Amino acid sequence: MLLAAWRTNNRVTVQLIQGLPAALWDVPVPGEPRRTIRSIAAHLHNARCMWVKTLGREHGVTVPTRVDQRRVTPRQLVAALKPSSNGIEALLKLGLASGGRVPPSRAYVWRNLSLDVGHVLTYFVAHEAHHRGQIIMVARQTGHRLPKAATNGLWQWKTAASAIR
Amino acid sequence: MPSRLDLADSVVPVWRTTNRITVFLIEHLPAKQVWSVR
Numbered sequence: 001m002l003l004a005a006w007r008t009n010n011r012v013t014v015q016l017i018q019g020l021p022a023a024l025w026d027v028p029v030p031g032e033p034r035r036t037i038r039s040i041a042a043h044l045h046n047a048r049c050m051w052v053k054t055l056g057r058e059h060g061v062t063v064p065t066r067v068d069q070r071r072v073t074p075r076q077l078v079a080a081l082k083p084s085s086n087g088i089e090a091l092l093k094l095g096l097a098s099g100g101r102v103p104p105s106r107a108y109v110w111r112n113l114s115l116d117v118g119h120v121l122t123y124f125v126a127h128e129a130h131h132r133g134q135i136i137m138v139a140r141q142t143g144h145r146l147p148k149a150a151t152n153g154l155w156q157w158k159t160a161a162s163a164i165r
Numbered sequence: 166m167p168s169r170l171d172l173a174d175s176v177v178p179v180w181r182t183t184n185r186i187t188v189f190l191i192e193h194l195p196a197k198q199v200w201s202v203r
Binding site: 100114116117118119121122126 | 175176178179182183
């Protein structure tokens with residue numbers, strides 16, 4: 001159940017990225033011109049990489065390769081999201097196999113997150129939802145109406161979960 | 166397969182955490198500057 005929930009979240013993220021018009025990719029965030037929709041989208045993947053490295057590497061989880069937030073293309077990012085999703089899934093499996101908690105790791109010094117699998121999953125899902133919302137907000141603020149291909153799947157969680165089974 | 170009790174033990178505290186974070190955010194929004202911004 002928990003793994004399926006993560007896969008659904010990943011699918012929703014991937015569908016949003018796939019549906020974004022290319023013209024939006026370099027739109028700057030109002031008030032933060034060094035950030036763009038591209039860099040927010042890249043952060044989704046790079047944050048996964050960071051957490052897999054922090055929590056999983058010393059337990060044998062393979063750390064995915066980061067992307068360049070200034071150069072990554074939508075196609076490259078969509079491809080990268082697959083191994084990073086697998087990495088998060090490996091973290092969750094590690095926790096499930098360890099009595100429901102991701103085991104402690106020396107690299108985890110921030111300690112803002114309870115490491116029971118429920119909190120770990122919810123934290124990652126909330127993080128992605130936060131940045132998906134930012135992308136949509138920036139698009140609207142800058143006068144870009146997102147196509148249905150980008151927005152239709154955002155709340156189709158049942159359909160996404162069913163399609164995976 | 167986890168029992169109903171196991172799921173409740175693991176999922177309900179997670180929900181309480183997300184609710185606490187939402188409430189914390191709302192409570193700390195500067196009312197004058199942010200609440201009615203369009």
